[in-house]
Amino acid sequence: MSHLYLDESLDLAGASAGDEARLTGDEARHAVTVSRLRPGEQVAIGDARGTLAQCAVVATAPRELVVEVVSVETVPAPSPRITLVQALAKGDRDELAVQAATELGVDAIVPWSASRSVSRWEGAKAEKGRARWASIVREATKQSMRAWMPEVAALTATAGVAALCGGARVLLLEPTAEARITDLRDDGRDLVLVVGPEGGIAPGELERLVAAGAETVRLGSSVLRTSTAGPAAIAVLSAELGRW
Known part of the structure; x- marks a missing residue:
């Protein structure tokens, strides 16, 4: 069709x-x-x-x-689920990430107000931004003919991201990490992929998330933009989970 x-x-x-x-x-x-x-x-x-x-x-x-x-x-709901925690980014880079992630099969999206995020959703702008992302997700779901439409959560701070470590395997995209995302193997847990803003994840946030149980992983030797890092990682994870 x-x-x-x-x-x-x-x-x-x-x-x-x-x-x-x-x-x-x-x-x-x-x-x-x-x-x-x-x-x-x-x-x-x-x-x-x-x-x-x-x-x-x-x-x-x-x-x-x-x-x-x-x-x-x-169509059964995908399991394990893949959630993208996408840091707010300037321009339309975060929106590009949300669109591509939806087309590639992400199951949920969490907007993250990281300390290095240039863009800020404050006051009424928080719900307006979430609604904008939800609209992008809806159109991408239709374009890619998906049976399930990803959920877009409310804006969260770093404390909220750390809390996700309690029930899922949280992966932080970090260019200096020793572990490669291509070496990960499915252990049955839901996956949460965390992508920082243009300047990367701040050291303090990185330490806090790792202390909560998150794992740092890298895509390769090159450093991708925040708009492409998440979708690239989702493609790798989809292959490992047998979705592709």
């Missing part, structure tokens, strides 16, 4: 061939007025929670798309 549309309000898990489904609002408007879908065309509809329905368009209106379900596929 060339198009995927998401509607979290749909109960696709209980759908079967021949059922009718309706998309409304902005998602339907985009399908009808931008993609110009017409009756008879094929389209995929997802609920962002693991279910994809292949459908045939039955009818259209300016803000409504009516489809008939042809088949339904339920």
Whole structure:
């Protein structure tokens, strides 16, 4: 299918061939007025929670798309999960990281206000920034035809990142680390990948996270931008976990 549309309000898990489904609002408007879908065309509809329905368009209106379900596929939630803790970065570098990470299969994203982050989300800007990342994640989920849409958590400080070490294997991308990420082997635990800002993770933060149980790892001999380091590491981890 060339198009995927998401509607979290749909109960696709209980759908079967021949059922009718309706998309409304902005998602339907985009399908009808931008993609110009017409009756008879094929389209995929997802609920962002693991279910994809292949459908045939039955009818259209300016803000409504009516489809008939042809088949339904339920995709299990990935396990172990991969969470990206992405430090805020200047310009659109953190947004580029979020977009690529979603396309490459990350399961959750945590915005991190690192001490060296040039960009700052303060006050109302924190929720506005999180919503912006969530919008990027949604579009990347649709583009990559994913059954599950990654969660975007609220902005966290270093203390919140350290707390993640209690229930997962936390990996800090650090160019000076001795261990290579390609040498890691799956031990069944969920993975949390921590990527610092443009200036890297500050020594004090590095010490705090390692003391909490995090492991430092490097990608290779070169130093990648914060916008590319996370996605590159996710690709490596996906291969190790057998996702690719």
